[in-house]
Amino acid sequence: METHVLTFTINKSFAEWVATYDASKPLQAAAGITSLYRGVSKEDPTKVCAVMQAEPGIMEAFMSDHAELVASSGHVLESTVSQVFI
Template sequence: METTIWTFKLSVPFSEWAKVYDSDDVNQMHASVGIKSLFRGVSKEDPSKVCAIQQAPIGVAQKVFEENKDMIRGAGHIIESTIITAYTEQ
């Protein structure tokens, strides 16, 4: 398993982005490939900055991200601002 920490900026309010991230469609897509969302939140200092933490089989979360950039961008995620950090238990 791999834990992935995503930080990125939004072009929409956090509540608008969260509605998409928390939607049944996204939850079903994540569940179908083994992605578990552990946390998603907004920076206390910068309301346009988000952190999301997921666990999934190695490489799966980043593959889903690469394959769904248009949908992700449509939710207000500024793709170019994304910083991805992945950790494994070894």
């Protein structure tokens, strides 16, 4: 199991982003992803952190397969910094 810590910029409000993120939880679960945390920076409302767990390769496949949905949430894909912990 890998723990993914993603930080990225959003171009919509956190409330708008989180509505899409939370609505995608059934898709995440079907893919084998467990969402552990999502939050917004105290200092910068455009900076978000999401922490999820999945088996190797699952997170990358999900992000690729659902890039349009992820981008529609306000997630600026090219701003994503991903750290993986085992």
